[in-house]
Amino acid sequence: MLDISTYKVAQVVLMARELNRAEPELRAFIDRLTEEEQASLVALMWIGRESFGADELEEAKRTAMAEATTPTADYLLGTPHLSDHLENGMDELGISLVDDEDDLMRGG
Secondary structure: OOOOOHHHHHHHHHHHHOHHHHHHHHHHHHHHOOHHHHHHHHHHHHHHOOOOOHHHHHHHHHHHHHOOOOOHHHHHHOOOOHHHHHHHHHHHOOOOOHHHHHHHHOOO
């Protein structure tokens, strides 16, 4: 199970799409997440880019915690196609971000 809300994932996805305008906000948002939320975000990105399968979520989270040698924001923002990988990861887990993204787009 993810240790981060779909709403927070949707926020990261939307900010990542506007990275050239929203990088400072996105970096600050990720930095404010708990260690568990950050690990879930990294695991989700890995599942989205097929480094782990959806059935390996717990292993991916453990790996993210164990291998966290750089700040999570630096790692995620250095990942090409971050928003796509996060959305794909959510899809693999059978979780939709559509409602949360719509709420955020309307000013939530």
